Amino acid sequence: MTLPEGQEPDATSDPGATPEAAAPAPEVAAETPAKPAAERPVRPAKEAEPKEAPRVAPPAGSINETLAAAAPGVVFNAYMVPEMKGECVTVEVSRDDLTAVMTAARDDERLDLKYLRCLSGVDWQDEGLEVVYHLWSFTKKHSLQVKTRVTYDDANVPSIATIYPAADWHERETRDMFGINFEGHWNLVPLLLPEDMTDHFPLRKDNPLQEIEEWQGENLRDGAGEGDE
Amino acid sequence: MTAQKAAPPTLPEKQVEGAPVVAPQREQTGIEREAERLTPVPYEPGTALYRQILPGILQVPADAMLALSRKSSLWPMTFGLACCAIEMIATFMSRHDLDRFGIVPWPSPRQSDVMIVSGTGTKKMAPAVKLLYEQMPNPKWVIAMGACATNGGPYTRYDRVVQGVDKIIPVDVYVPGCPPRPEALIDGMLALQHKIMEERNK
């Protein structure tokens, strides 16, 4: 509605079409990238899709071996997901070992993972709640992904905000959104939600989206908005 | 790119102030506590002093003059909520320059005439929006800028979002768009000026 003169939103190419057909055909107005195209989808059929991400063991000499040396006595399960393009080794630890792993990751010279990149909560429904930590080392240029999983009923994870100050707000946010209690956090009041709301976890899968109300404006007068203009 | 106009909402019929407060049996959940904070602000137009003291014959020119000056000097509050705030700032800046119409932003609600709700109203923000609206002196107007302020827009299905700012405060002009272009906001301002002139004798 508001395009300047001489500018049409017409696509000269369409993501679904083959390039030779698309290049000189400006009449195709591409509203969606998924237009019906001559080509068949290369993706296999739905039932053939795997349910689980394929996991492979990390190659020898990966960071998980360093971690095992740096944090002795910690049992963890290391794997890689091929989609991560080999850049990130994932380590699954139990929550009891989390503090030890994080301390080792930060303080050990061989790991030197000083930078907490991201902290996410994931709601795996039947399989409980998961916290994912992305760590990065500026000096060694390697990364590590640490996961820990808890159940709904016992959603307690030790806080790492004293180890990584960056985790402070991330943990508060994750507590807001998923109800994961980070034990030992100094100030675990709701961050994104109102401060007295501690019993509502919007990003859990069992929290539905709200319905769209038909009539906007509770005290709108009859016939308003239908007048002149 | 037209701005729809809505009449000022009428007063809600039932008054909640007089009702006896029943002590809750159990502890309220956060959602329930929040719902109490989300009661709408009623529309209460003030009565000007000159209407009571001026003789009737003089009220017509007085109305006209006052409406002319009010519409010529609409001062919005600088109140950027979300993405629409960028377009609102763009409207005040060089290329579009709302100052041409005498519209200059002021930092405090006490000196403002118009509240441009430029963005999504969330339930955490709603009490603040209501407070700011109540802090503005009469006569005051509200422009709901953008889809989010009008009905929640793309975020309407998330349960932390108020589905339209008119759920909590009375809105005079709705400016559609996500976000509205600066031209649309100027059009909304002109629609508000039109409305002020039309309702000058109310």
Next chain:
Amino acid sequence: MVLERDPALEVVDMPINMGPQHPSTHGVFRMVLVVNGEKIVDLVPHIGYMHRGGEKLMEAMDFRQGIGYCDRTEYLAQFSAELAYCLAVERLMDLQVPERAEYIRVILTEMNRLSSHFMFAGAFGVDAGVFATSFTYAFPQREFLQEVFEEVSGDRLMYAYFRVGGLAWEVPDNFVQRVHEVLVHSAQGLKDIDDLLTKNEIFMARCQNIGNFSADQAIAYGLSGPMLRASGVPWDLRKDEPYSVYDRFNFEIPVGNYGDVYDRYLVRMEEMRQSISIIEQALEQLPPDGPIVPEKMPRRLRTPPGEVYAKVEAPRGEWGVYLVSKGGDKPYRLKMRSPSFCNLSALRDMTIGQYLADAVMILGSMDIVLCDVDR
């Protein structure tokens, strides 16, 4: 006689609530400052006034619809947010983006960095107390840039132009010429803002030696982008973990020495010059024609199960997308690691001990986007 201290004359610390509606909180950020006179004793940030659940809504939408929420979340650097999201989905689907699309993505992202930093310069000048002049100098340049974005994508602010696998449609015919024109304007606007602010003595006095943050602190707090570089860490994802075609350009990364507010300002100004240089190189190398979507583009976007963390160097820092998919056409969980959120979490430690007016400057130097903080 015993001298008694009158309790009414005790000096007490005064809490001041700043926000959510305050001209210098850049949106609906709220901070409760405890001041002793003009000195800040404590600061408690409150965010979440703009928490509107983009992550939750994106779980209910398919991959293509999510792009719009990326725009609306990071509304000053929309192309960066879109790029991170598209990179994540592309890596899950193992798509190879055509070369021309990559170059156009780089050009638009860098132009978006220009427009975002122009916004920063304008807002920062106003925080410093210039009566909107920095804004009015910066906004015409933003308008020029937005015109190009609009010609390309059809909208002034919410572009939704990057798609998984490539671009939504071909750029206009005169795209290269238009970008060249706009770059001339941007260079001029950069000079204007330099003249207005950079060497202004009062501005320097206001900015220098406040909000200092050392490199170790910056890393510990997870800062990224210009905040991290101003603290002396030469870290730029475009250099260190190149994505798209960023490994094909020569440019320089400005790194600050002091980690104060003025360094952050200078780093951003210098980044804009580097962005102009990158855009010019990209325009030179841009293939004149070619596909903008992969040849084997599936009709429906369905990903295999898996997880991926994609990141780009957005104007405010590392914009990351942690995408978990269980298969199908919707993300199972999508976490946006927004740079503003992590940068803002360091506000308290930066501010304590400074003056009240400095808190405004420090907050302005973070260049936060509130929708990005609250998501």
Next chain:
Amino acid sequence: MMLLAAPSIDMPGWLASIIGLVAITLVMTVGVAYATWYERKIIARMQLRLGPTRVGPFGLLQPIADMVKLLVKEDLRPATADPVAFELAVFAIFIPAFIAFVAVPFTSDWLISPLPLSLVYLLAISGLSFIGFLMAGWGSDNKYALLGGMRAAAQLISYEIPLILAMIGVVMVTASADVYQIILFQDRIPLIALQPLGFLIFLTASIAEVERPPFDIPTGESEVAGGVFIEFSGIRWSMFQLTSYVNMYVFALLGAFVFLGGWEWPFGRDIGWGYQLLLTVVKMSLFIFFYLWIRASFPRMRVDQLMSYAWKVLIPFALLQIFLNGLFIVYDAPGVVLAAASAAGAAALAYLAFRSVRRGEPRKPLRMVPVRATGAPARSAT
């Protein structure tokens, strides 16, 4: 209209003064309203905008519209405010600003009341307004207002001192504390030539006294969101605004009279009151334009920098000016010597002024880390 002090009209002096003050109040109200228009237009041009254009031709009716709207706006008082302080604050600022005009000689004939110490009177009256700021800041029961009021009091009192010291230098040279006599003194050469250092100090301190940027920390929008005015609405707030502009007029007039020669220089006294008034207005407008120019282009100073600037830079230099003037008087040196010495001092001030704001050694420039292209050669596509 204001030929009231002329001896040809026979009426008691107090009546003439009252009538003159009322007339000046009315004229200044309109004048101030148009100062806002002037400000909006000038700043808009500096900001690549147009300013008001729609309300009347060239937006000329804009100030009228603003005034009428503000007059009928609801006048709110916060429930927790101190009623006495809140209600009376505006008068404590408003009245001193206007009674300053008693001693302002607009032309050689237009003077409400000839005071032998009118310069002292003007400075004393203009120093009263901080009481109003304190009352407003305290009475509003708002922390921003309180901060703004405290800042205003500290700033006004601090900058009063260099302002008065600069004026003492003028009084030493002209041997009179009457503005009228000071204007008469400048029939050959304006005092800005003899006292450039004093002029600079006056200019800086007057910006601080009228709380214009870069010294607008009591009302700084980005910090205290309007400062003392934050809780005021409607007519009360418009009176505050009016007063701040009237203060600007007063100091602009003072500067025009004391340093730029008023209506005397360069054409002498005999050009008629019309031209004299024109000359006064032009010189005053130069000052006002300068204030607006500064406003559009300078950031705000911080409160400690503001204070240290007054106490560590301006006051010593003002004392230096007084010292130079004393030498000039004692040794009866020619005016050129005084002018040269003062100019050297002014240059030193101009250099030191900003440098003193910023402490520390020169900064190292940014470190640039080059990134070289390592990727595939370009144009490998297709």
